[in-house]
Amino acid sequence: MQTNTYEQYQENKRFVAVDCVVFGYEDDKLKLLVFQRAIEPAKGEWSLVGGWTNKEESTEDAARRVLQKWTGLQDVYLEQVHTFSDPNRDPGGSVITVEYYALIKIDDKTSNLIKDYGAKWYTLDELPPLIFDHDILVEKALEKLRLRSSYEIIGRKLLPEKFTLTRLRNIYDQIFMRKFDPGNFRKKILSLKVLERLEEKDMSESRKGAFYFKFKPKKEGEFSDPIFKRSI
Amino acid sequence: MQTNTYEQYQENKRFVAVDCVVFGYEDDKLKLLVFQRAIEPAKGEWSLVGGWTNKEESTEDAARRVLQKWTGLQDVYLEQVHTFSDPNRDPGGSVITVEYYALIKIDDKTSNLIKDYGAKWYTLDELPPLIFDHDILVEKALEKLRLRSSYEIIGRKLLPEKFTLTRLRNIYDQIFMRKFDPGNFRKKILSLKVLERLEEKDMSESRKGAFYFKFKPKKEGEFSDPIFKRSI
DNA sequence: GCAAAAGTGTTGTAGTTACACCCATGC
DNA sequence: GCATGGGTGTAACTACAACACTTTTGC
Numbered sequence A, B: 001m002q003t004n005t006y007e008q009y010q011e012n013k014r015f016v017a018v019d020c021v022v023f024g025y026e027d028d029k030l031k032l033l034v035f036q037r038a039i040e041p042a043k044g045e046w047s048l049v050g051g052w053t054n055k056e057e058s059t060e061d062a063a064r065r066v067l068q069k070w071t072g073l074q075d076v077y078l079e080q081v082h083t084f085s086d087p088n089r090d091p092g093g094s095v096i097t098v099e100y101y102a103l104i105k106i107d108d109k110t111s112n113l114i115k116d117y118g119a120k121w122y123t124l125d126e127l128p129p130l131i132f133d134h135d136i137l138v139e140k141a142l143e144k145l146r147l148r149s150s151y152e153i154i155g156r157k158l159l160p161e162k163f164t165l166t167r168l169r170n171i172y173d174q175i176f177m178r179k180f181d182p183g184n185f186r187k188k189i190l191s192l193k194v195l196e197r198l199e200e201k202d203m204s205e206s207r208k209g210a211f212y213f214k215f216k217p218k219k220e221g222e223f224s225d226p227i228f229k230r231s232i
Numbered sequence C: 001g002c003a004a005a006a007g008t009g010t011t012g013t014a015g016t017t018a019c020a021c022c023c024a025t026g027c
Numbered sequence D: 001g002c003a004t005g006g007g008t009g010t011a012a013c014t015a016c017a018a019c020a021c022t023t024t025t026g027c
Helices: A007-012 A059-071 A108-115 A134-149 A165-176 A182-191 B007-012 B059-071 B108-115 B134-149 B165-176 B182-191
Strands: A015-026 A029-036 A049-052 A077-084 A095-104 A119-123 A195-202 A210-215 B015-026 B029-036 B049-052 B077-084 B095-104 B119-123 B195-202 B210-215
Touching: A007 B015, A015 A059, A015 A134, A015 B007, A029 A049, A029 A165, A049 A059, A059 A077, A059 A095, A059 A108, A077 A134, A077 B077, A095 A134, A134 A165, A165 A182, A165 A210, B015 B059, B015 B134, B029 B049, B029 B165, B049 B059, B059 B077, B059 B095, B059 B108, B077 B134, B095 B134, B134 B165, B165 B182, B165 B210
Parallel strands: A015 A095, B015 B095
Antiparallel strands: A015 A029, A015 A049, A029 A119, A077 A095, A195 A210, B015 B029, B015 B049, B029 B119, B077 B095, B195 B210
């Protein structure tokens, strides 16, 4: 173990937690994963997935560890959102929390794992009130997700291997809480040349059928798929 | 003192610091404030302004306290940037740092206070290497500042009461590390209607003289001065 | 008059929006 | 044959970039 030059400042040490806003897409709905809190205070109330960090890991690793523990999920997409530190934000004591949002693909396997822990997927409009400042964390995560979604097509982390453009648009409709014009959305997305059309069609949503698409493999070192060229 | 439900998790407690990337504008240059570190390890080397947080305050309050202590500055504009937590980022021990950037108006009073503490203003291109991951923090702060600057005119926090458009453009040139077209920049900024032209001219930079401008008072509850209307 | 920065005008391009319209197919 | 989502085309609008041009004034 490394020597710690700062041990004289012991009394400054803090509780540091991570909280994850977990987004998933199921039954054409953007959903959010919430848990019933396992410890006091507010035991039993709805809360985000969270846990303590420890000093041998980064907060991102802690977030991954916590997600793995509670949901069985691995290799999720994480992005740091914000750090909350109001000493009164948690009635149990002064706790700093580093917030992440996660994007995951919901499949049967994950669904089962999640059920084991008293967790539940809620759509954004049906979300119950959450403990502490977690409602604010959700709002912040959404803002960050919107920002990210305007720089790159985020469906890659939420959708199954093959999907229709209507489904992708549906995600964007829900993230931005508005209706995108189907024609314009299609042209915009296809102009970015990050999707590849498959020969197969999805016949379940319309008579005509809609072509499936998949993401082209992401090139190494390639930064992202900018949706808007404009900058200052 | 409030009771702490979490005391049983003592061994999870962490060192949490704040670091501030302080931007100022002086002699037509965007500058960054760095200090010579006062404690081991890396004592005497250049570092960002930073300090410990304690559990009675938020990290933002800690940042304000630290800035006040080292620079005498009060009422600065702060924005949280990112939280760094790699357990090996600080050779002195596992320390989480919450990063903020600050925008300040440099005047003679602040200059004097700052000199007292072995601090120094550097332009971006002359910045010496900083300790630990602080070079990365600077890069992150710049990115965040660029983002903010494309949503609202940030000069309000950096410039004196009255200023010319050339000076404002000069700030943008340096933040984005490119030359903005003087005519286009002028039209863009004035179209936002957040500036008010004064009758007085600055005759020091040209024969013709350039009108001084000032920011209109910010309306209460008004969010910001968007520079780009476009969204997805 | 000339240099130099301040300030205005003009034109082309490209991203975006709104919306009309055709397509394919199961009923 | 018609309703429905899938998919294409087009015209108007607007932000932006490039750049020409005019203004002012000290030297």
